[in-house]
Amino acid sequence: MIEDNKQLILTVSQLTADIKRILERGIPRSWVRGEVSNLTLHSSGHIYFTLKDAATQVRCVMFRSSAQHLLVLPQAGMQVIVQGDVTVFERAGQYQLNVGQLQVAGQGELAQAFERLKKKLADEGLFDEARKRPLPRFPKAIGIVTSPTGAAIRDIINVARRRWPGIELVLSPVQVQGLGAARQIADAIAAFNEHGAVDLMIVGRGGGSIEDLWAFNEEVTARAIFGSRIPVVSAVGHEVDYTIADFVADLRAPTPSAAAEICLPDAREVAAQLDDSRARLANALVGLAEGYGQRLRSLRKSYGMGRLADLCGRKQQQLDWLADRMTRQSRAYLADRRHAVERLGSALTALDPDNVLRRGYSICRDAAGKTITRAKSLKTGDPVTAQFAQGRAAMNVNKVMP
Amino acid sequence: MKKARTTGFKFEQALARVEQIVERMESGEIELDQALSLYREGTELMAKCQAALQEVQRSITTLTRDSQGRLKLDASETEE
Numbered sequence: 001m002i003e004d005n006k007q008l009i010l011t012v013s014q015l016t017a018d019i020k021r022i023l024e025r026g027i028p029r030s031w032v033r034g035e036v037s038n039l040t041l042h043s044s045g046h047i048y049f050t051l052k053d054a055a056t057q058v059r060c061v062m063f064r065s066s067a068q069h070l071l072v073l074p075q076a077g078m079q080v081i082v083q084g085d086v087t088v089f090e091r092a093g094q095y096q097l098n099v100g101q102l103q104v105a106g107q108g109e110l111a112q113a114f115e116r117l118k119k120k121l122a123d124e125g126l127f128d129e130a131r132k133r134p135l136p137r138f139p140k141a142i143g144i145v146t147s148p149t150g151a152a153i154r155d156i157i158n159v160a161r162r163r164w165p166g167i168e169l170v171l172s173p174v175q176v177q178g179l180g181a182a183r184q185i186a187d188a189i190a191a192f193n194e195h196g197a198v199d200l201m202i203v204g205r206g207g208g209s210i211e212d213l214w215a216f217n218e219e220v221t222a223r224a225i226f227g228s229r230i231p232v233v234s235a236v237g238h239e240v241d242y243t244i245a246d247f248v249a250d251l252r253a254p255t256p257s258a259a260a261e262i263c264l265p266d267a268r269e270v271a272a273q274l275d276d277s278r279a280r281l282a283n284a285l286v287g288l289a290e291g292y293g294q295r296l297r298s299l300r301k302s303y304g305m306g307r308l309a310d311l312c313g314r315k316q317q318q319l320d321w322l323a324d325r326m327t328r329q330s331r332a333y334l335a336d337r338r339h340a341v342e343r344l345g346s347a348l349t350a351l352d353p354d355n356v357l358r359r360g361y362s363i364c365r366d367a368a369g370k371t372i373t374r375a376k377s378l379k380t381g382d383p384v385t386a387q388f389a390q391g392r393a394a395m396n397v398n399k400v401m402p
Numbered sequence: 403m404k405k406a407r408t409t410g411f412k413f414e415q416a417l418a419r420v421e422q423i424v425e426r427m428e429s430g431e432i433e434l435d436q437a438l439s440l441y442r443e444g445t446e447l448m449a450k451c452q453a454a455l456q457e458v459q460r461s462i463t464t465l466t467r468d469s470q471g472r473l474k475l476d477a478s479e480t481e482e
Contacts, residue, residue, distance in 0.1 A: 136414065137414050138413040138414040138417070143465065148464075157462060165456075165457065166454065166455070166456075166457030168463070169462045169463070170462070170463050170464065170465050170475065171462055171463070171464045171465070172464065172465045172466070173464060173466070188465075191465055191467065191473055192465065194473060195465060195473045195475075197465065197475060267455045270417070270451075270455060271452070271455055273417075274417075274420070274448050274451055274452060274455075277420050277421065277424050277444070277448060278445070278448055280424045280427075280428060281420075281423065281424050281427060281441060281444045281445065281448075282441075283428075284424065284427030284428045284430075284437075285427060285437060285438070285441045287428075287430065288427065288430060288432065288434065288437050289434065291430055292434055
């Protein structure tokens with residue numbers, strides 16, 4: 001019977017096609033609010049989840065082309081608003097919402113997610129002040145994890161060059177917003193640690209909405225900063241923006257420009273400090289020399305030195321006196337000797353026989369030439385010779401008168 | 403990129419040493435010949451610091467991974 005009305009019998013495909021046509025044409029693109037559950041991130045980049053409220057649920061798919069623009073990855077339990085078209089997935093006979101845009105429903109949701117992660121990481125000790133490392137005062141090279149095209153990198157370069165022209169800056173270019181940005185940031189931090197080219201890192205981006213900054217509120221970013229051996233300065237958004245990254249970082253800079261200022265000393269200030277050191281060093285040396293001069297002078301004037309001078313004076317005096325005495329003594333001695341010599345000389349003169357002869361005495365010698373001193377040694381007739389001061393005379397003894 | 407860095411010279415250490423020398427000299431409790439050698443050391447370190455301050459500006463480099471996942475440093479065109 002039914003066979004007779006063949007034109008009324010549909011294939012599954014026909015039915016599905018009808019459903020698809022009716023649903024897809026009949027329901028305009030709509031905004032739907034609900035709670036996320038059963039979230040799956042597929043390796044293809046597509047995101048699958050279920051949107052539900054207290055009573056019902058609808059399957060959702062967000063294809064990679066749309067998902068890649070997501071700033072905040074929805075989390076299970078999060079209230080979101082999605083815009084999408086109802087489509088029918090024929091193979092499974094299921095309708096689903098093909099999501100083009102997804103927003104977290106209100107700041108409250110993000111704030112809650114933020115607070116949840118903040119509490120979790122705080123409990124784990126990721127924010128402990130005790131583990132924060134001091135920044136090197138004069139870094140040799142700074143690694144920068146940010147977008148290569150954003151305002152942040154330009155600001156950092158400008159300020160860094162102004163403050164410390166010789167600084168080596170190494171950029172690890174990353175996407176700072178959108179799905180996968182947090183992973184890239186984490187990988188870049190790890191890469192700097194692996195490579196070891198820098199001794200300090202700035203991780204950040206310029207200002208934006210809380211969704212724009214969300215990559216810095218993700219756990220993977222926080223854990224990468226925590227795991228970094230190299231100190232990390234966070235520089236996310238503007239002064240008022242606080243992210244999870246700021247709490248984990250060794251230091252939070254209010255802006256990227258400020259980060260460059262915090263990381264680098266001002267070369268002009270250091271130069272001034274060097275000049276000051278140079279002046280102080282020279283002054284100290286002069287002062288030291290003066291101090292020693294003073295000490296030298298006061299030593300010279302000291303009692304001990306005076307005593308020494310006195311002693312020297314006394315010794316000098318004694319020496320002078322001795323010298324004088326010696327001179328005097330030797331002079332007297334010489335005079336004495338001279339007199340003695342003179343005396344001896346005159347004595348000798350007195351003894352000279354010639355002198356005696358000149359006074360009229362004569363020497364009488366016998367034939368043998370022997371000086372006759374006694375008449376008794378002569379006999380009458382003996383020849384004798386008389387010597388006078390000038391010449392001699394031979395004679396014979398006439399008479400002996402002993 | 404200028405690669406030649408003053409090898410072994412650590413700016414921070416040099417500056418700290420200069421500070422130390424100045425303080426030591428200013429304390430006055432030091433022998434003159436030692437003061438002279440410290441003065442010489444201090445002025446030499448300061449000259450090196452000064453030179454480091456005037457080191458020429460370098461271009462920015464980038465750290466990226468190649469297709470084999472190896473890290474490499476490249477001079478980049480990012481800087482205008």
